[in-house]
Amino acid sequence: MPDIMFLIVPSKRSHIKIARSVMRDFLFLNGSPNSVVMDMEIVLGEILANVIKHTYKGDETKKVIVSYVMKDSVFYILVRDFGEPVDPSRLKPLPPDLENPREGGYGLYIIHQVADEFRVRPLNIGNLTIVRKSLR
Template sequence: MCNKVIQVEVIIPTQTKYLDLIGSIGEHIAKDLEDFSGDREALAYHLNLVLTEATTNAIKHASSAMQKDTVKITIHIHDNELNIKVYDHGQGFNMETVPVPDLDQPKEGGMGLYFIRTLMDSVSYTRLDDGNVLEIIKYL
């Protein structure tokens, strides 16, 4: 597998109307991957979903003190690794304490992180000097 290096960086206001844009970028990247032998349509949907969920999460956790807060999203593909980083300026949260949803007792919330964890290969959430970053890795 030898995809060309792709690097995308997008900065959006903390408004949900931009979710379509962010998700669509992931979908397009999946559809245009040069060397990918898996289910391309499924990967396109999954990247759309993961970017949508991660960005929604960042918007929810955005700093209320900053009226013009933004979310930065980077997507980087090198060799067979697809790396997504979503930066927020909020208080952050402890990802380890987010419970795994009980699928036999479905609830309305709490599925976003479950999707990211289930569909991707690695997820971490790290505190930075000026916010937090959710890093997601998918091996292609």
Template sequence: MGQKPEAEVIELTLPARSEYVSIARLTVSGVANRMGFGYEEIEDIKLAVAEACTNVVEHAYGEQGWEPFRILCRLYSDRLVIEVIDRGKGFGFDEKRDGLKPIRVDIDIDEVVEGGLGLYLIHSVMDEVRVTTEDGVKVAMTKYLRQDEVSSDDRSITKTEA
């Protein structure tokens, strides 16, 4: 018998066309709901996925046409990791990071330059974001599942005498 995998993986391949972004949003919404995320967290996840997919549609393939891109959802017991992966032209993230003003904490949102808002939104609503630019672009976004806000550690409960 094989061992249980560390994460369950759901993979979706879509054409890099704007009309398919809603399918990506709907898919991750269903996955996040099944995992137990709350309404606001699901809305944040949908926003981040839509922004990452829109970046693929608008920037990955240029005049080459509509190539497919992939979305991988990795379901762990404590988190959801969503990877949006294309094989289009990379953009030298390390060199451009400093120019993407919204990612910098010291920049006011009113100073947002065109082209930086999508990454800013993704960073602001997800717990972790990693961008790699080898053979295309991969945006890996992590949202941690917070089962409840009450600690299961009974030492956090204090008894008061009446």
């Protein structure tokens, strides 16, 4: 039977820390190694920051539903927002260019390097972001 936890957080950057903290405890309670916990904290932080900045355009009155699921040694993060649907084809991870460093824009690249699967599903209202990480 899967272990599942849901969390509803306001769309405030200051609340990303709370969502990460809850996820960290959830992962440790499920026997996850520290390296996975640290990687998933980065992933969740990037996803929530992108939702707040791009989908909600900084509007702090919105809500985000974050779910953590552990099933058969596979960890899932599901992030449900209620902003404008995102076109997944526009979410291209750009690798760092050391010759021409840019300000920001590395989040998707990092997520793709760390997660086993990352996808964003546009819905009628909002989006569902799904991350999968095998613990085996």
